Amino acid sequence: MSKTKEFKRLPKNVLPKHYNLELTPDLEAFKFKGRTSISIDILERTNQITLNALDIEISKATIALSDLIVETKNIEFSTENETATVTFEKELPVGKGELNFVFNGELNDKMKGFYRSKYFTPSGEERYAGVTQFEATDARRCFPCWDEPACKATFDITLVVSQDRVALSNMPVKKEEALENGLRKVEFDRTPIMSTYLVAVVVGEYDFVEGKSSDGILVRVFTPVGKKEQGLFALEVATKVLPYYKDYFNVAYPLPKMDLIAIADFSAGAMENWGLVTYRETYLLVDSANTSSIRKQSIALTVGHEIAHQWFGNLVTMEWWTHLWLNEGYASFVEFLCVNHLFPEYDIWTQFVTDMYTRALESDCLKNSHPIEVPVNHPSEVDEIFDEISYNKGASVIRMLHHYIGDEDFRKGMNIYLTRHQYQNTCTEDLWNALQEASSKPVAAVMSTWVKQMGFPVVSVKSEQKGNQRVLTLSQSKFMADGSKSTDEFWMIPIAISTAKAPGEIAKNFILDERSKIITLDDISENDWIKINPGTVGYFRTSYTSEMLLQLIPAVKSMQLPALDRLGLIDDLFAMVQAGQAKTADALKLIDAYRNETNYTVWSSITNSLCKLQVLLSHTDLVENFNRYGVNLYKPIADRLGWDAKENESHLDTLLRSLVINRLVSFRCPKICEEAKRRFKEHVENVKVLPADLRSACYKANLQDGDEKTYEEMLKLYRSTDLHEEKDRISRALGSIRNIEILKKVIDFAMSDEVRAQDSVFVIVAVAMNAKGRDMTWEFFKQNSEKLLQQYQGGFLLARLIKYLTENFASEERALEVEEYFKTNEFPSTERTVSQSIETIRLNAAWLNRDLDSTKEYLLQQ
Template identity: 35%
Template sequence: MCKLHAGADVAGGGLDLSKGREILPANVRPTNYDLTLEPNFENFTYQGNVTIDLDVVEDSTSISLNTLELAIHSTKVSSESSVITSSPKLSYDDGKQVTTIHFDQKLPAGTKAKLTMTFSGELNDKLAGFYRSSYKDARDGTTKYLATTQMEPTDARRAFPSFDEPALKATFDITLVAEKHLTCLSNMDVASETEVDSEMSGGKKKAVKFNKTPPMSTYLLAFIIGELQYVESRSFRVPVRVYATPDKDIEHGKFSMELAAKTLEFYEKTFDSKFPLPKMDMVAIPDFSAGAMENWGLITYRVVDLLFDEKASGASTKQRVAEVVQHELAHQWFGNLVTMDFWDGLWLNEGFATWMSWYSCNSFYPEWKVWQSYVTDNLQSALSLDSLRSSHPIEVPVKRADEINQIFDAISYSKGSCVLRMISKYLGEDTFMEGIRRYLKKHAYGNTQTGDLWAALSDASGRNVENVMDIWTKNVGYPVVSVTENEDSKSIHVKQNRFLRTADVKPEEDKTLYPVFLGLRTRDGVDESITLSEREMNVEVPSIEFFKLNADHAGIYRTSYSPARLEKLGQAAKDGLLTVEDRAGMIADAGALAASGYQRTSGVLALLRGFDDESEFVVWDEITTRIASIRNAWTFEDREIKDALKAFQRDLVSDKAHKAGWKFQEGEGHIEQQFKSLLFGSAGLSGDKTSRLTEFRIIDAAFDMFNKFAKGDATAIHPNLRGSVYGIVLQNGGEREYDILVNAYRTGNTSDERNTALRSLGRAKQPELIKRTLDFALSSEVKEQDIYLPIGSLRTHVPGINALWQWLQDNWLTIQKKLPPGLSMLGTVVQICTASFTKQEHIDAIKKFFSERSTKGFDQGLAQSLDAIRAKSMWLERDREDVESWLKARGYLKKSTEGKL
């Protein structure tokens, strides 16, 4: 179809000068949309008409609203009973994505108006707005389509003309026109279904009209048309359903369905707030850009994040599905009922939903011990990204639509949730929840800023929360607290400074002083009352023999101890004086501080070696993560050094892996299953060779399982081991193993099985197989949403890293077309293809390539890649000889590497 509004006049969106935002003029406000849509699955177009009820706030001779890639066919403006204009002049501002309707007769302030527009659009393949998703019909192999939506953050304008800003809430009357055999879904339940004559096809169709929604933001609107099946639970006050396309086993929706029903009841009680909609639908969408989307009453998911087959998927997948479902359901209150007023408050949505998913998971599955893994998952994710200069504050100023997708990252989600965890510890969980209840009650159906949350928490606690917490949300980064021991042996000296992974903090970047909750752990317990709000201070300790800061790692900071103190803490861990969270967090801090020059890498290697008796999964998860970060930084170094680091990893994990074994018993614990899987994969991928405790070394065991699987035994590889087995055999195998995995991707019964095969392909190192993986990623067999999966594991070896970068350059136009810059997936692929390098020459090459191309929509991700490379380069300069000496002294490095580094 022709380019929309080609040659139109430039006009439109206003600028909120107080915050620099490009937003719509405030002369009118929408109150209700009456929207009808009819898709055509033959030519992938749709027709629509919308009538928007408006409150006229100021005398107006124009109305501006958002549109993107829509053809406007007719426009009428009326006031009360009179038509103002049925043929207005339209102008379009392409940059601001705003259509302005100009008319001569004035709309007086204080009156009501109606704007009616007919329009058409493409049922696009961009995973945004009103788009098409496809699947294979299991009966005849033909491709079938459904129409679905993804409006967040600013793509409602791509589906229909709208006032597409979160603060411009309105009610919606939705009607969908479709073939009679298709299922039609929207946010609300069905009000009526009638037979109509189709304007598009000329035949008879059904018009499904839905009940009016509560006041809500445009980004939460959703509608779906397609062949769908469902399972339903009536155990909650309103029906809860899980939908999927006919090619999926709908029985796999029961876990999420039952969990959702229980979670809605749990949230109603926790928030003291009824879920206000008459039903809850959750739909598995074959093509989906995010993990899930919290549309009010109609949540959409990637298939793998909603459907769960207990027999075909492992413990980690089950936990992921549970967390995603509970995350999206938390949004029904935090984000949907109460919504941030603009996108710089995104963290209010995402940070809370992330925290709440862990809170509810802990309530439902206490045996999962999720607050332990929170330290190694959410906290480390936040600290990792926020240690780069190219990070951003939690409350990040957002001016334009194309900037918004880039802040859906670990700062808004993980750091945001960590701030909430920190404040919940500071206030006490009961007080914190009471503040949340007051916040939701006061602002229901409205919009808020961060200060409104602080006010509610202050009201509930009697403390000035804003003074404490604003510093954390309005500033980029976090501190490292350096600890020295005073000569009096009765106190310690603590000092805070800005922490950067690149270890090059400038004086002007180190002016923010955070309120750091020290959480002092001693033999007497934990003292939560001490806060470091100045640059430095002395802190009394009951005994200098044992103390640790940041008990359970609820605080957002790193702690730097002397090598002697770190050694004592290692012994304290063996003596049982530290919690699981303490031990995992201490290892994480030591690894991050070595990477940034606060400690030597040899000290971290020694610390890890001292944890050989450790028995907890979460701690071992962090140990293997830190070994991986060292090995990744040394990726482009001499082979003997890399082999020595690999041998060190193997020494740490192999015996534990053999003792734990790789057989799974029915009823085995959730954590134990993940622990066995972690050890098996870590040992096998580091080249596990021999063991006196088993007849198979792990590599042989992996091949034995794989060969049985290849011969048709679908049960030969336990779901918990599938990813590890695939990775091990590809790392050590060749074309035969590669072909078997491609076939496993093509024929897998579940999305989890298929994705695991796809994710493993990059482990193959042979040049011809690397090329096949890269070609496969851009083929029609891999959906755009999954391009990152096959290429991700190419980052595990040098030939793959180099090939990825060349592939990105050679296929830039194709990749850009498949993954439009406005969507976050392009930034993800750019980071995958660049961030694994370690040298300044790599930075120079990346900068040169992108200096000649637009980086709009992913400039922040690219900057983060360059920062990460720079940090590794500086780490290597500092500690290259240190690591070599340590490895030599312990017999891991037998050959001289002189002159090869």
């Protein structure tokens, strides 16, 4: 379905070296004026210069050569190519020049380019900040430029702003000067050589907290006025992360300061602008009374991720968007390294598997997945690759590589890569060469099979006992979500094996570099279990014979098998169920072995699988039976943990309590729902404040069977808080109401001015995830698609909305309906998402047809 547009990159006959950029935003009229003079190298004689410009008006363009000024003949804009071509009166000779533009534009409300972000002063007055978001291709919406990652230059940035506003950019302030009319001119130091997508400015009202890292970098966290204490946690993380990375890469952070700032209207989670990282408020601010543990953990990861980019992405930048994964996959891996270093109690590498690795595998077994490295032509195609493959699969294959070559060589390789290519651009092969040089292992040969081709393998294992030896036959084929087999593809698979003799230790490792291989393990009795892929490090699925699986079950029950192996086992089996290679009932029987499980991440993985099944069964009459099954499974852990946090309990137990109570609410467990409502009532009446970790569950319990009055009470709670995280939590909980008429009001509320555009999507998704709201939200989408398209202009928020509104259907009729709708209505940047959704609907339908009877039989026996 992907319609590749004809698209040419900018000609290379003229290149920028330096920009002098001055911007004057008007935060009341929502306009800005700008001027830029760009030092250029003219490499071939020409009378035309083509560069990027979109949604801006250029009122004047001239070029100064060493001895004369050449006038412009005309400027031609191409909306399709997002360019401006300036034609000059006479030919420009080879040499240096100064290209000058005067331009103006609108401070838009689309959260891209130079845009306006609404906020409220402590007294409740509505105001706006001016903010930039240029990745991937939106610097051109702010000023005429060579808006491609490889066209690096230095920047001198000047802002003309109100005297009472904070003005920030990538570098520290060089000088300020008061002007008339209450304005001031703020000039910033020159930036290093960098890509346009990393340029940033922010103008608004903010408080800040500051500190210095041990290596002397000034770190500031900017917050809404009156909330600076909410920046302290991020400040602590950032001041520790900078020296950690400096030490890990053995390369110093090259800027004198690092600012982190919370932006009220922000479409992504955060953006790594060099020296001025912008965040959604929910990804930066911590309110000690109202922030949940899982949110605090995700803030630590996000700060770690964006600061990793300061080296990986900013100092060394991918040559073109095809190599986006070099930025994102790498930063997604490193954020876990640094959080593990700062917060060992988070057990974050175990959580990596449920948060990153399994989500990548789920997307990557679809026929409409894409390789990690994907050709990008038009800017509209870039948005779509900011997805599970670039981030999660990218991070997962780097984790596999890190294990394969070892930490020491990995660090050495990173240092070679960063020092060799600093202030330049690279492609994937440059990274492999550096790691190969450091480790003397065939990195490029192994890794190209993971990066260049789509999907991943399933390793099937057969086992035979010969005396005190175990003979294993391992074979590989491509794993497909629909169960079809393909042996066209081939991977170089790093395989590790552990055994009952030493759980968690590697008994053997090797590269599976052919279709199948026979491996012999010595000194093993016939009752000993064998586990392939210990630690769930290799990016593949494992398929065992039923005898081998049975041998593992006692080790699951006794928890002798390490947590990541217990997790990998159930996750692989559920994937086999979805592909029709095992029965749903078999997976539910295996889950029985996990009743004594105490590990948060293992429960996370079980929950992920059961949630998929819950959505599937919501199309049948087995909902009550499945709810009973769920209550029986989760209730014992809830009883063990209780409602109230114990003194000094682990971070992971806090997360587990929240997970389990949430699940029991969704299974409509009478006792849990009753207690949740009681605690909610105390919370609303200010008798006893609910801990942040339990709020989502209690809000949902209260809303599930709620009426108009309950809904109004919840809205009152929403309106009474000014913490973004709490608003987010309440608005998403509204999706759990089961009354369809009230759910329609929730959708109206989501589209109202009360909910920020970046959050509306998630409120609508919450309604769509509710079986009662599924059809209604799809109808709503079709009727309001123009409005939504206008609001999000393509982009990943729209893709996210389409994914969750459609992929939970489960019939061929629905698949055809969705297919037909998107054939006749075009939504740029969502083609791949739509194809994946249609494929998922058909997979759901096949799963139901295949397994409904045996699942029913199993649930009725429970």
